[in-house]
Amino acid sequence: MRKSILVVTSLLTIVVGLVLHSCSTPSTGEVVLNVADKSFDLLSKYHFFEGTLNDLKPNVGVLPYDLASPLFTDYAHKARFVYVPKGKQVDYQEEGVLNLPVGSCYIKNFYYPFDFRDLSKGRRIIETRMLVHRENGWESLSYIWKDDQSDATLEVAGDIKQVSWIHDDGKKMDIDYVIPNKNQCKGCHWDNKNNAFMPIGPKVRNLNHDYAYADGVKNQIEKWTAMGILKGAKPGAQCPKMVSYYDTTATVNDRARAYLEINCAHCHNPNGPAYTSGLYVNLENTNPENLGICKAPVAAGIGTGDRLWDIVPGNHNASILSYRMESVDAGVKMPEVGRVLAHKEGVALINRWIDEMKAGECGVKQ
Amino acid sequence: MRKLFSVFATATIGLILFGCNQKGASSGDSAAFEKEVQEKLINAKEGEVIELPEGTFTMTRPLILDGINNVTIRGKGKDKTILNFKGQKDGAEGLRITANGTILEDFAVIDAKGDCIKVQDAQGITFRRLKVGWSTEGSTLNGSYGLYPVQSSNVLIEECEVFGSSDAGIYVGQSKNIIVRKNLVHGNVAGIEIENSMDADVYENTSEHNTGGVLVFDLPDLPVKNGARCRVYNNKIIDNNIKNFGPKGTTVSEIPAGTGVIIMATNQCEVFGNEIKGHNSVSLAVVSYLSLQKPYKDTVYDPYVGGVSVHDNQFERGTGSLDNSVLFGKMFAAIFGDKVPDIVFDGSINPAYKNADGSTKEDQKVCFHNNGNVTYTNIDLEHKSANMSNDITKMDCTIPALKEVKLMQ
Structure with missing residues (x-):
């Protein structure tokens, strides 16, 4: 009996100790x-x-x-x-x-x-x-x-x-x-x-x-x-200053580029993990094709959503960029890591940016 | 007191049991397995062998090996250790490897959301006796690539089975020093694709019942371009007639069902000793990137083929008709109607490869030699088919054989 008291006491001590810890x-x-x-x-x-x-x-x-x-x-x-x-x-x-x-x-x-x-x-x-x-x-x-x-x-x-x-x-x-x-x-x-x-x-x-x-x-x-x-x-x-993409007093282009810079360019830059794609949306990039404008996808696979170009100026509905930002499918969505939801406000901003570009056809009509 | 003790004892045992029960459930098994394997991959020592047990495991997230060299991941057999990614919640791949000298062998990766196994920036990667693919036949929703080494060197892919990719089953991109041998690829849009790569040997594979059997492509606007030196030999490229289910926008979605081999825009490529049989659209095409009719602005990219030698192959066309539902098919239909010759060449030669008299430089010739009784057309794409030619004897030439690829391990 005494022994069991001892056991109980020590058990209590351990439990209390655990709780306290x-x-x-x-x-x-x-x-x-x-x-x-x-x-x-x-x-x-x-x-x-x-x-x-x-x-x-x-x-x-x-x-x-x-x-x-x-x-x-x-x-x-x-x-x-x-x-x-x-x-x-x-x-x-x-x-x-x-x-x-x-x-x-x-x-x-x-x-x-x-x-x-x-x-x-x-x-x-x-x-x-x-x-x-x-x-x-x-x-x-x-x-x-x-x-x-x-x-x-x-x-x-x-x-x-x-x-x-x-x-x-x-x-x-x-x-x-x-x-x-x-x-x-x-x-x-x-x-x-x-x-x-x-x-x-x-x-x-x-x-x-x-x-x-x-x-x-x-x-x-x-x-x-x-x-x-x-x-x-x-x-x-x-000092240089980047806009907040929420700041509606800034231009749509500045806001969109700020958005892409912080949400995409950590991979999509010439030295980032997605350099193999040739799509570079970092702020420093000024080459429209590398930015995605009329750029054909490389290894997007199902990520194309049956669309032919990363960005079709004037038409976000034809742009792969919009498709992958809107998607929540793990095999399609971009970024690949860090979200299971679409960023409604971000998507709206990028879509507006694409739609406000001077409309033009990319390549041949299919 | 005894009572109090038994309460404690019961609670304690209950806790222990509860813990066990959690692990005993089959989903718990998979969850524990997934965490354990990922931890092993993170904490692996250089040269470590990570053994995967027998069983089917439901995976929710990609397994990632990064920065630790010469790790082997080994299962109990491609039909015994099965990593099933159906219902994957996170990540675009089944396995993602960014480490040198990795060996992957004897397991299966099924139904990943994006690519089944992607390997990037690796010096040395071996895929051996893997089974990789998607269980839904012909679905555009299937992932892009089964085995996908990119920007890697010393790539060995052998004795794997790859099926169901909505792009290419085995896809080697922007890589160097490559051996793809003794694999079975079926039910993909493209069976095997070598793209923007240097020094590839593709041999003794069976590529059957895909949309297209073997593609060697060189595309613009990529960090590594102007692919060169590829040998495609002793393969069985058979009955690649399934409907193209590739998502639009991908290059392979332009390939008609019933395509054996396409060599596009690449230089120094030898195709020999293959059985190319049963294709309803075209058995073998040698074309420039211009044939895709996609504009590009890449100024250092060479869109032309050069130094291509197709010799000693067995051709036998399929009995069905041309698939004219996609770009290449439409182009062929416009020229040939329903029946396309066994071999098609678009006739485009880089002006820089031409001698003063208009002939092609020796090392940049396109040669068709000893391929049996084949039909052939040079469609003269450059001049909108104004000077088409069916005379294959004009193309009967040889180019010095390319060297065997030797991997450095």
């Missing part, structure tokens, strides 16, 4: 990111956030940022942060992605407010993706949040999570949200020119706008400079 504990102390070490199994261990983890309140040295034109990921909201070790900085560069020093990290949290119309109703964080700059290059890590939102666990194989929310229009949405596996990250993040894994979004032109920091609104380039992260930058007004 899985409960959210406020993180304390400075950011812990030693890039020579193995990655932590839990997101909380980095101390990127202070207080309750899922409040995502940045710790000292962790700076929130956003992008003028973001990648569409099934309408997920994203809370982005950057961490640069004390005393280190990155040189200003007009073109290309800011290559932060070794020891730095981009932290991107993907979440869904329960009700897009009323953010005060709370949210569910699905995953936190990190890009860590190690001695031998950038590494991608994905932490998947527990259902109780107490912490997030490192996962290499990705996952599929059922997610639901009330959309802007009041409609209830239910999707199978796909968390990419570690190898899929490279599908977008690989740069053949540098033969290296690279961040995508944080280019000067995509950061060069105001952000509402806790201590006031400031241009991000100027803030990064003031923080000592960025060296040699000109004032924001003199």
